[in-house]
Amino acid sequence: MVPSLPDVPIRVTVNGTVRHSTVEGRLTLADYLREDCRLTGTHLGCEHGVCGACTVLLDGDAVRSCLIFAVQADGAEVTTVEGIGGPDGALGVVQEAWRDCHGLQCGFCTPGFVVTVTAFLRDVPDPTDGQIRDALSGNICRCTGYQGILKAVHQAAGHAVSGPGQP
Amino acid sequence: MSATTGAGTTRYAGARINRVEDARLLSGRGTYVDDISRPGMVHACFVRSPVAHARILSIDVTAAADHPGVVAVYTGTELNAGVHAQWHSSVGPAGPETPRPPLAEEKVRFVGDPVALVVALNRRLAEDAAELVEVEYDELPPVVDYETAESNPILVHEAHGSNLIGSMAGVASEQMADAFAGAAHVVSETIRQQAYVPVPMEGRGLVVDYSPASGEMTIYSATQSPHEVRLFCSRLLDLPEHRIRVVMRDTGGGFGQKIMVQRDEMCIMLAGLLLGVPVKWVEDRQENLLAAGQSRHEHAAVRMAFDSGGRIEAAQIDFVSDCGAYPTPWPVGTAAVVGSLFPGPYRVPRATFTAKAVYTNTVGRSAYRGPWQFETLAREVLLDIAARRLDMDPMELRRRNLLRRDELPYTNANGMPYDRISPMETFEQALEMLDYEAFRAEQARLRTEGRYIGVGLSNYVEPSSPGFGYYATEAATIRIEPSGKVNVYIAGGSTGNSIETTVVQLAADALGARIEDVATIQGDTAVTGFGAGAAGSRSGSMTAGAIRETSAILRARLAAIAAHKLEAAVEDIELADSRAHVRGAPAVSVSLGELAEVAYFDPFSLPPGIPAGLEASARYTSDTRFVWVNATHLCTCEVDVETGGVTILRYIVSEDCGPMINPNVVEGQIAGGVVQGIGGVLLEHLAYDEAGNPMATTFMDYLLPIATDVPIIEYGHVETPSGGPGGYKGVGEGGAIGAPPAVVNAVADALSPFGVDITRLPLGPAQVLGLLGVD
Ligand code: FES
Numbered sequence A: 001m002v003p004s005l006p007d008v009p010i011r012v013t014v015n016g017t018v019r020h021s022t023v024e025g026r027l028t029l030a031d032y033l034r035e036d037c038r039l040t041g042t043h044l045g046c047e048h049g050v051c052g053a054c055t056v057l058l059d060g061d062a063v064r065s066c067l068i069f070a071v072q073a074d075g076a077e078v079t080t081v082e083g084i085g086g087p088d089g090a091l092g093v094v095q096e097a098w099r100d101c102h103g104l105q106c107g108f109c110t111p112g113f114v115v116t117v118t119a120f121l122r123d124v125p126d127p128t129d130g131q132i133r134d135a136l137s138g139n140i141c142r143c144t145g146y147q148g149i150l151k152a153v154h155q156a157a158g159h160a161v162s163g164p165g166q167p
Numbered sequence B: 001m002s003a004t005t006g007a008g009t010t011r012y013a014g015a016r017i018n019r020v021e022d023a024r025l026l027s028g029r030g031t032y033v034d035d036i037s038r039p040g041m042v043h044a045c046f047v048r049s050p051v052a053h054a055r056i057l058s059i060d061v062t063a064a065a066d067h068p069g070v071v072a073v074y075t076g077t078e079l080n081a082g083v084h085a086q087w088h089s090s091v092g093p094a095g096p097e098t099p100r101p102p103l104a105e106e107k108v109r110f111v112g113d114p115v116a117l118v119v120a121l122n123r124r125l126a127e128d129a130a131e132l133v134e135v136e137y138d139e140l141p142p143v144v145d146y147e148t149a150e151s152n153p154i155l156v157h158e159a160h161g162s163n164l165i166g167s168m169a170g171v172a173s174e175q176m177a178d179a180f181a182g183a184a185h186v187v188s189e190t191i192r193q194q195a196y197v198p199v200p201m202e203g204r205g206l207v208v209d210y211s212p213a214s215g216e217m218t219i220y221s222a223t224q225s226p227h228e229v230r231l232f233c234s235r236l237l238d239l240p241e242h243r244i245r246v247v248m249r250d251t252g253g254g255f256g257q258k259i260m261v262q263r264d265e266m267c268i269m270l271a272g273l274l275l276g277v278p279v280k281w282v283e284d285r286q287e288n289l290l291a292a293g294q295s296r297h298e299h300a301a302v303r304m305a306f307d308s309g310g311r312i313e314a315a316q317i318d319f320v321s322d323c324g325a326y327p328t329p330w331p332v333g334t335a336a337v338v339g340s341l342f343p344g345p346y347r348v349p350r351a352t353f354t355a356k357a358v359y360t361n362t363v364g365r366s367a368y369r370g371p372w373q374f375e376t377l378a379r380e381v382l383l384d385i386a387a388r389r390l391d392m393d394p395m396e397l398r399r400r401n402l403l404r405r406d407e408l409p410y411t412n413a414n415g416m417p418y419d420r421i422s423p424m425e426t427f428e429q430a431l432e433m434l435d436y437e438a439f440r441a442e443q444a445r446l447r448t449e450g451r452y453i454g455v456g457l458s459n460y461v462e463p464s465s466p467g468f469g470y471y472a473t474e475a476a477t478i479r480i481e482p483s484g485k486v487n488v489y490i491a492g493g494s495t496g497n498s499i500e501t502t503v504v505q506l507a508a509d510a511l512g513a514r515i516e517d518v519a520t521i522q523g524d525t526a527v528t529g530f531g532a533g534a535a536g537s538r539s540g541s542m543t544a545g546a547i548r549e550t551s552a553i554l555r556a557r558l559a560a561i562a563a564h565k566l567e568a569a570v571e572d573i574e575l576a577d578s579r580a581h582v583r584g585a586p587a588v589s590v591s592l593g594e595l596a597e598v599a600y601f602d603p604f605s606l607p608p609g610i611p612a613g614l615e616a617s618a619r620y621t622s623d624t625r626f627v628w629v630n631a632t633h634l635c636t637c638e639v640d641v642e643t644g645g646v647t648i649l650r651y652i653v654s655e656d657c658g659p660m661i662n663p664n665v666v667e668g669q670i671a672g673g674v675v676q677g678i679g680g681v682l683l684e685h686l687a688y689d690e691a692g693n694p695m696a697t698t699f700m701d702y703l704l705p706i707a708t709d710v711p712i713i714e715y716g717h718v719e720t721p722s723g724g725p726g727g728y729k730g731v732g733e734g735g736a737i738g739a740p741p742a743v744v745n746a747v748a749d750a751l752s753p754f755g756v757d758i759t760r761l762p763l764g765p766a767q768v769l770g771l772l773g774v775d
């Protein structure tokens, strides 16, 4: 049994809103976002750092929120999938591409991919196919066979993409 | 732009329409079960057996019950007493099911077997307290090797009297003896497949919210079949069905694993009733890999007799499947389907089978996309082995035996009545897409450089959309609301199958409505009619039937009201673009909204005999037992004989799913299944050690395909309409059926210079090197 640690006050900017909270020391950032902030777009597919469903931006870096404690985000800025599109509900470029290319089926892995790719294309705006595959290799999707996902990243990067299904 | 008429001519069906599910899912606004929060909700955590087979001597829950935040700790004694009945609707009350105590009683039968349930104020507290439950076990020798389980004196379920769950068979094997004795060639092998599993990215889970005051229960569930969850729960708890409401908005994948209620879910239903406050359980990944079920673990002795020209004269399969300790449902029927489908889309004059299912001390078998897919694996791998032994080209061997259209309908030797399929056409199309001759030339050239590429193919024919019993009907309610906007209520529920988009496309066409005027409400038993859910590749065909039946009623009413209002003949009314037009006078029209206004708010202006309102419900009943689908999968790969690594080069699927409702969705379903099949051959293994300990309970050990592993999948389409609604066929499962043998055959073909046959899976680098005699 994990000995209980004292509760800790934290200040985190989540999707632009400053939040003051007091959290258990062992609370993960993922659970903080899902339970305390009620931002349930961040999903948990493994809770051991492999599937990438829980990916969020922490001061701009894509991180696995299941492997980080909420207290480690004290003073930081966090962006979740809910903060990727416009406040009016408009989808961002990556999200649009995912929809156009049928990059999602059940949608459970999707927030992690959208956040990962948003950071990736910011850093590597014109990636090769190999770079794209490497960038996606920390996220697991069980539904799509990655076909629509690969196409979506190319589209979001501004590459010419033929119709779904065509290589 | 619109060709829609009163008869509902195709307009949206067939088009690559963007999905209506996507906006919410892409922006983090989906509602999966773990996103549900109810006032006063408490959280459950299971205590699971760490051993494969043992008697439970004692369970001490004192320390756990005293732990801060703990609401209740249950063992089988308390919880199981609440069980009234537990049978699945597709099996029925008299089915020979394995007794399934929600929590283990007396014995644990696999690692992960639920022994106690801790409920606490949050999940972390429940997990802490679960560690304080002390269980004393008296270990028994486990039955782990399913191949010897039948003769093992140790019994998984003593009361059953045997580890053989059951068996079924075709004609007696002795009656086939002459076919094999007199044949020019007989090719026999034993082919084995390892356990691999659906692994939806979201685990199983549910929230049970029971109100003792009103006697009402609401269940939020990760499920492929909300109505079955309700029926099952109603029988389990002896609550009237109409007092239970099951809601699922978004389910994070199922692939068969979330069709049926299992023991863990029963526990939460029982605890919810006892506690009278909302109880949540969402399994973590380890639980999913430990306890959600196994699949694919099976083998068979297979043999085929050929004449001197390579024509198949007889086929036989003797199949055994590992069903673990608590299979859900009764697994013998599925085992028999492996036997009856073994001849596949080939001309096989004589065939028979035996099919057995056995218990072991491992996690119970549950459904996985194409649960009978072993028939295709065994047949197609055997055909390639036969081609090598007969020194024939494997494609030529198939060409000589594939059914041609002019032979249909064709009842296979085990009684399966194929019709409206095109196996020869998909086969030739796939080979042409590859340019088979060019590939062989390239293969020969590369071999001279010491590089090994190979090509593998598989053909299958699969029964989709079962048209019997529990699965045979589907209902829709359509409401054209007073504003003219349309809502379609159908059992459905998003599990990744795009069923919301499908329904909206089909209903828009059927009513001549603009697609943006149509919405759908699904996955809520309170407002949708009974439907069996997403299983058996049935959603497309069955919902098309339900929408066809229901919209016919509304179209007739719309036409009558419009004719009355526009002073035209009913036969001259056409519905398109959310308006009713008079044929030949397009300017004379009235909108759906105006028609709805009359129907709801001006009922005395309605034509005689037309009821007020624009709502209708109808139920479609399938008119065929099965909707047959066929496809050809073709894979090329390169094998690195130094490392044992396999790289897939091209992957081609030519399928005949009839007309496509949405090609994006069809291709997406195929791609998902194919990559699951590729993973099953090259990466995934739900392994157990000899003591029955699971070796793969995290994603570090259970390896799933990632983006760097997959080829670009190329699609070919042949279109033979089914006899069902719209000519549609089911396409959900086929990808996972066709892929494994195509990959195995490609690897075997690449390694053919080494004289190896592949009869055992998986094919990781170590196994490939093993085939090459390298350790
Ligand atoms: S949930 Fe964090 S990586 Fe899987």
Ligand code: FES
Pocket: A103, A104, A105, A106, A107, A108, A109, A110, A140, A141, A142, A143, A144, B201, B252, B253, B496
């Ligand atoms: S869309 Fe279902 S896991 Fe990726």
